[in-house]
Amino acid sequence: MARRKKKVEEHTNTERWMVSYADFVTLLFAFFVVMYSISSLNEGKYKTLSAAISQAFTVQDLLNQPKTEPITLFEQPPTIAEPPPLESEPYAEVEKRRELSAAIVAEQEKLSSASKQLEDVLSPMIQENLVSVKKHDFWIELQMSSELLFTSGSDQLSKRAAEVIKTIALVLNPLPNSISVEGYTDNIPIETVIFRSNWDLSSSRATSVVHELIKAGIDPLRLSATGYGEYHPIADNKDEKGRFQNRRVTLVVASLAFSRYGASDEERAKLLNLQSSNAPPVKKP
Secondary structure, eight states: OOOOOOOOOOOOOSOTHHHHHHHHHHHHHHHHHHHHHHHHHHHHHHHHHHHHHHHHTOHHHHHHSOOOOOOOSSSSOOOOOOOOOOOOOOHHHHHHHHSOOHHHHHHHHHHHHHHHHHHHHTHHHHHTTSEEEEEOSSEEEEEEEHHHHBOTTOOOBOHHHHHHHHHHHHHHTTOOOOEEEEEEOOSSOOOOSSOSSHHHHHHHHHHHHHHHHHHTTOOGGGEEEEEOTTSSOSSOTTSHHHHHHHSEEEEEEEOTTTOSSSSOHHHHHHHTTOOOSSSOOOOOO
């Protein structure tokens, strides 16, 4: 009877990792050696290349090279546009326009004085909001309510209106300025035998005031009448308060420099500090 062979147990080696570790260390050492050798080699090559470039691009070589002409895109060089010269006016002319003439200053003082006088003599009616006086640089605007001057739908002046106009004429009569009388209405239509529309009513009321000013001594050459109807309101026509303000007659006392009549061309030229084309030069005092 044959004997059975005993099974030999295999021995487990626990130090195999040392072989792998030794291989890794060897490879790492070889890597650093190669890197060091490469770095030393590149430094040498860099120095050699640098010296070669320096020799190739010397100043003498650059001077010996043939010159190249620049490429021209146009047959003639482009021209540069010069700005037109500015015409400077003489200093005296500039100063002449800046300064107001003595005539303008004197007229402004007269208009300002007349405006204050109108405010004084019409003070009671100004407090009743029936009259207002506005002073501008070159005109006076005297506004009167139609209720002070006329009855509703009429162009006949009341007794009180005649007295008011006489008082106004006493202030304006000494002045040579032109006076424009302007009539205005509200937007309520009117169509009667006498007045076809608000145009007729406003024009007729302005004319009535002009006639009364003539009776009070104002030169007719200074006067004009204009009717604007309902088309220049100063308040809203939706309520009675606004319509009351829109029914008015306005007297505009204009500067001689801007009036169509009342001053000659020479006088207007002097007031505006200009010289008329048809008039001889104005001599300054």
